[in-house]
Amino acid sequence: MLTKGWAVVPLAPRRPSRGSRQLLQCEHCDYSCPRPADLRKHLRTHTGERPYKCHHCDRWFGDISNRRAHMRKWHASEMGQ
Ligand SMILES: [Zn+2]
Numbered sequence: 001m002l003t004k005g006w007a008v009v010p011l012a013p014r015r016p017s018r019g020s021r022q023l024l025q026c027e028h029c030d031y032s033c034p035r036p037a038d039l040r041k042h043l044r045t046h047t048g049e050r051p052y053k054c055h056h057c058d059r060w061f062g063d064i065s066n067r068r069a070h071m072r073k074w075h076a077s078e079m080g081q
């Protein structure tokens with residue numbers, strides 16, 4: 001089941017050639033994006049859900065790229081770089 005926390009809003013076409021596109025708008029802030037996966041990822045910033053744990057310490061991250069950035073910054077030596 002999908003958690004309601006977003007709405008589909010039509011995006012005003014800036015270029016006539018592309019026709020109409022849709023943007024997913026976050027209900028909690030001004031964030032919007034075209035892909036549901038991106039919005040789900042963004043919604044975690046509101047729900048506080050952090051599914052990605054650092055392999056080297058006890059920190060949790062809501063975004064896998066944030067975890068990667070953290071590991072690169074703090075655990076570069078442990079990662080063998
Ligand atoms: Zn938001």
Ligand SMILES: [Zn+2]
Pocket residue numbers: 054055056057058059070071074075
């Ligand atoms: Zn860590």
